[in-house]
Amino acid sequence: MTGRRERIYLDHNASAPLLPEARDAAVAALDLGNPSSAHREGRAARAACEEARASVARLIGGAKGSIPAENVVFTSGATEAAAQLLSPHWLVAGQPVEIARLAVVETDHPATREGGAFAAEAVTRLPVDRNGIVDPGALAAFVEAAGSVGPAMLAVSWANSETGVIQPIEAIRAVLEARRGDHPVLVVLDAAQTVGRIAVDLAATGADAIVLSGHKMGAAKGVGAIALRSLATRPFALLRGGGQERGMRAGTEALPAIASFGAAAGAAFARGTGAGERLGALRDRLERDLLRRLPELIILGKDAERLPNTAAMVHPGVKAETAQIALDLSGIAVSAGSACSSGKVGPSHVVAAMAKAGLDVDPALGAIRVSFGPETSEGALERFVCEYEKLALRAVARTGSAAAA
Structure with missing residues (x-):
């Protein structure tokens, strides 16, 4: 066992x-x-x-x-x-x-x-x-x-x-x-x-x-x-x-x-700043791996300067709150937005404001946020990538089946 x-x-x-x-x-x-x-x-x-x-x-x-x-x-x-x-x-x-x-x-x-x-x-x-x-x-x-x-x-x-x-x-x-x-x-x-x-x-x-x-x-x-x-x-x-x-x-x-x-x-x-450099490298690798596997994925704020430890993402068809629950059951704790309202999940005012400015995302989906620290390993992020990819591919398969029907 x-x-x-x-x-x-x-x-x-x-x-x-x-x-x-x-x-x-x-x-x-x-x-x-x-x-x-x-x-x-x-x-x-x-x-x-x-x-x-x-x-x-x-x-x-x-x-x-x-x-x-x-x-x-x-x-x-x-x-x-x-x-x-x-x-x-x-x-x-x-x-x-x-x-x-x-x-x-x-x-x-x-x-x-x-x-x-x-x-x-x-x-x-x-x-x-x-x-x-x-x-x-x-x-x-x-x-x-x-x-x-x-x-x-x-x-x-x-x-x-x-x-x-x-x-x-x-x-x-x-x-x-x-x-x-x-x-x-x-x-x-x-x-x-x-x-x-x-x-x-x-x-x-x-x-x-x-x-x-x-x-x-x-x-x-x-x-x-x-x-x-x-x-x-x-x-x-x-x-x-x-x-x-x-x-x-x-x-x-x-x-x-x-x-x-x-x-x-x-x-x-x-x-000092050394830890930030390592975290930034981890984040960049995480996002490259995600985009290679899931080309439709959108990284929020990708073209702006960001914290080295943070990546927020939206994938068409994947609701953030659903993904958060599934990842939790898989043993991975992430957030569906900001933990500012006693565990509240749902539509994000951040995503809505960015969509209003022209970002091609559906605000109703929300976003998954991954944030980590000096003790986070490459293996931990690789496991997240694998689990999130499974969720996204299942969502794509369901969408395709519904369209065919």
Whole structure:
């Protein structure tokens, strides 16, 4: 009797596996005190919290390490971070301002796409091209229109969670600088999928703030962060109370999760860019193998820069949710889109937006997303290719039989 094959996990963009060092850091922090207490136990807890803060700041500080640790504010996750940042109420250069308009990107995660605390009529959804890149003309029109109203904000996912498409931050910044009028345009980058996968330098992006997520990079779930370019420009506190996080986020810090976040950030910093090069080579080989076997397959965002660990695909006749279930039964965990709605599967707003821009896909089919990490082997991806090919060929056979009938 043969044993069952080992399961293959290819859903890192939903949640990366917990790193051993992150687990160890979380367990060690369970015995520490309250970081706000002044006694020895509290000081030990505070030291662990600040060590994690410094580790996260180092990861996003670029070669010059230009982000002070105090500019990192821990939250319960990326969703809370986005909720605090997507607010009309900010300090800009130390002065309170009201943000009049917000632009988001049609393909982005609901945490930003839905507009946060802004009224619906104040939110503009920017379209994308067939690769999922934000339309620069629509962005320029927003900036020009908003400039006559008052301060504005642009919120954009640096890398799309479903397709891995990376938005051209330099080109976006150029549009903002060319069109900016009398009022500032604040920039919020959702970097939940980006940090730990490609090099990040917050200061170089020109963004005022970025959103971070711990479990996307191998930390425990339930921790994220806001990273600010300057403490003089920041949103008002969303949670108010005891004054933790320097008054920017009240509530006793979730120290075990924060410690794990610091450890995961340290591991990512130590890996550097070498791991990304290997992951990119794996992704390219995966896509070549798929296209050789299934010429009708469409790789989403194939002509754009993408995360090295992500491939999203649509095959005519293969519904994503059906494929996801079948692959799961075969021992392979993938996603049918973004795992942002408690296991929800179905039509993807990302695929719909790309189809609207001219990509020849049926949005009703959805897309299968494969996302992996440093521990993923070539053999694991080869097994996925074989199983997905079987699904696609069965779908083609059924379609052909129906047409003949």
